[in-house]
Amino acid sequence: MLTVTDAPSPNFDQRRGPPDMVLLHYTGMQTAEAAVARLRDPEAQVSAHYVVDEHGGVLRLVPEERRAWHAGQSWWKGETDINAVSIGIEIVNPGHEFGYRDFPESQIASVITLLNEIRARWSIEDARILGHSDVAPSRKQDPGERFPWKALAAYRHGLWFEPAAERIAALGPPLGPGDTGLGVHVLQAGLHRLGYEPLPDGKYTEETRITVEAFQRHWRPSRVDGIADGETRATLMGILQLATAESVTGVLN
Numbered sequence: 001m002l003t004v005t006d007a008p009s010p011n012f013d014q015r016r017g018p019p020d021m022v023l024l025h026y027t028g029m030q031t032a033e034a035a036v037a038r039l040r041d042p043e044a045q046v047s048a049h050y051v052v053d054e055h056g057g058v059l060r061l062v063p064e065e066r067r068a069w070h071a072g073q074s075w076w077k078g079e080t081d082i083n084a085v086s087i088g089i090e091i092v093n094p095g096h097e098f099g100y101r102d103f104p105e106s107q108i109a110s111v112i113t114l115l116n117e118i119r120a121r122w123s124i125e126d127a128r129i130l131g132h133s134d135v136a137p138s139r140k141q142d143p144g145e146r147f148p149w150k151a152l153a154a155y156r157h158g159l160w161f162e163p164a165a166e167r168i169a170a171l172g173p174p175l176g177p178g179d180t181g182l183g184v185h186v187l188q189a190g191l192h193r194l195g196y197e198p199l200p201d202g203k204y205t206e207e208t209r210i211t212v213e214a215f216q217r218h219w220r221p222s223r224v225d226g227i228a229d230g231e232t233r234a235t236l237m238g239i240l241q242l243a244t245a246e247s248v249t250g251v252l253n
Contacts, residue, residue: 002058002113004050009040009061011047012068019064021086021128022118023071023135024111026142027051028095035092036061045069048088050114056106058114064121074135075197082135087118091143102146115157127243129158130195130218137196137214138207145221159246161219161238163231174229179204187228190236191215194243204228 025048027035032053038044039051039061048070051059062068070088079085091111093103118124131147132140153160175183180203188200188208196211209226216224220235 002110002117004058004060007036007040007051007059007061009047009068010042011039011045012062012066015065015067016084019085019087019122020124021076021082021130022115022124023082023086023088023130023132024143024147025070025088025090025132026093026095026144026147027090028093028097028142030094030098032092035090039090048090050088051090051092052107052110052114053092054104054107056104056110058110064118071132071135073139074132076130076135077195087122087124089114091147093143093146096141096144100144100146103143103148108148108151112152112155112157115152115155119157125246126153126157126159127195127246133214133217134195137210141217145217145224147221149218149221159219159239159242161235161242163234163238167234167237168230171230171233174227175204175233176227177204177206177209184208187212187233187236190233190240194236194240 029035036051036059039047047062047068049062049064049068051061064087067083068088069083071082071086074082076082091103094100132142149158150160152158175187184204185200185202188198191211192199198207198211212228212232213224213226215236216232219239220232
């Protein structure tokens with residue numbers, strides 16, 4: 001069992017139903033104290049359900065049964081009120097603006113234990129464990145490319161896929177801004193099927209580049225450049241297969 005300390009925030013309202021998503025953030029502020037103060041400030045009108053500090057301590061700000069205000073303007077699989085369907089976890093890290101750094105092992109251990117407990121209470125698929133940058137790619141970068149999504153997936157929290165070299169090579173040259181045609185359409189369709197907002201139009205626009213970058217931050221963090229090279233596209237195909245298999249298994253069960 002994880003030791004959780006209550007630090008109530010007034011910034012919440014009623015849910016319309018049970019949560020079926022977990023959304024991970026970094027705090028993106030210079031100190032943990034400043035982040036917690038903001039999340040509890042009624043004038044700020046932001047909050048999260050939990051904050052996990054760099055030593056692994058966990059604060060509960062909002063009960064899981066209530067709707068915390070952490071996602072902002074966002075979209076995933078047609079859902080525009082991500083706050084209504086998600087549990088928000090803020091992970092203390094100064095972020096890209098204030099000296100982005102690796103997440104300590106003790107902190108990630110607490111995140112994993114917290115996910116164990118949350119998912120014991122609610123029905124949340126691996127494909128619905130997401131980052132803020134997934135649901136708001138044009139606005140957010142968190143929890144970012146340093147966040148160890150692979151480690152979470154090893155504990156059965158989230159999806160992870162590493163394609164074989166021959167699968168990468170078979171996809172040919174990279175796609176990037178200015179490209180058009182069927183390959184771009186297929187890429188966009190895959191991203192949209194996974195959950196990202198933009199609809200396919202066969203044109204590698206700035207919106208497409210930003211969406212690819214968001215995908216890379218989560219699932220191909222070794223190079224986040226918005227260019228859909230073979231590794232990015234092969235990874236997308238693998239993640240889609242895993243997500244589809246999980247969905248089918250859920251229906252059959």
